[in-house]
Amino acid sequence: MNSMTGLIGAALLLAVLGVIGWLRRRRRSSRVTRLSSYSKSRGIAKMSCSFCKRKVPAKELSYYARHGKAIGVCKACRPQAERQALPRL
Numbered sequence: 804m805n806s807m808t809g810l811i812g813a814a815l816l817l818a819v820l821g822v823i824g825w826l827r828r829r830r831r832s833s834r835v836t837r838l839s840s841y842s843k844s845r846g847i848a849k850m851s852c853s854f855c856k857r858k859v860p861a862k863e864l865s866y867y868a869r870h871g872k873a874i875g876v877c878k879a880c881r882p883q884a885e886r887q888a889l890p891r892l
């Protein structure tokens with residue numbers, strides 16, 4: 804009976820250690836994702852405009868739907884997209 808309780812205790816301990824290890828791994832990986840998205844948001848990410856192909860910061864692009872696909876349009880080309888009556892995303 805005593806050895807049985809010891810076995811259950813050891814199993815519980817292993818389970819707890821496993822959960823702690825899993826939580827630690829999870830926290831570390833989520834920090835890595837946050838770091839990489841942070842560096843992206845610092846303006847390193849540049850996208851080319853679908854009309855003039857000029858490289859502009861992604862946040863300066865306006866997004867429209869064309870032929871079922873999303874396209875990024877820079878400030879200068881926005882009237883062009885409006886002329887084609889593309890739906891704004």
Ligand SMILES: [Zn+2]
Nearest residue numbers: 852855877880
């Ligand atoms: Zn453009």
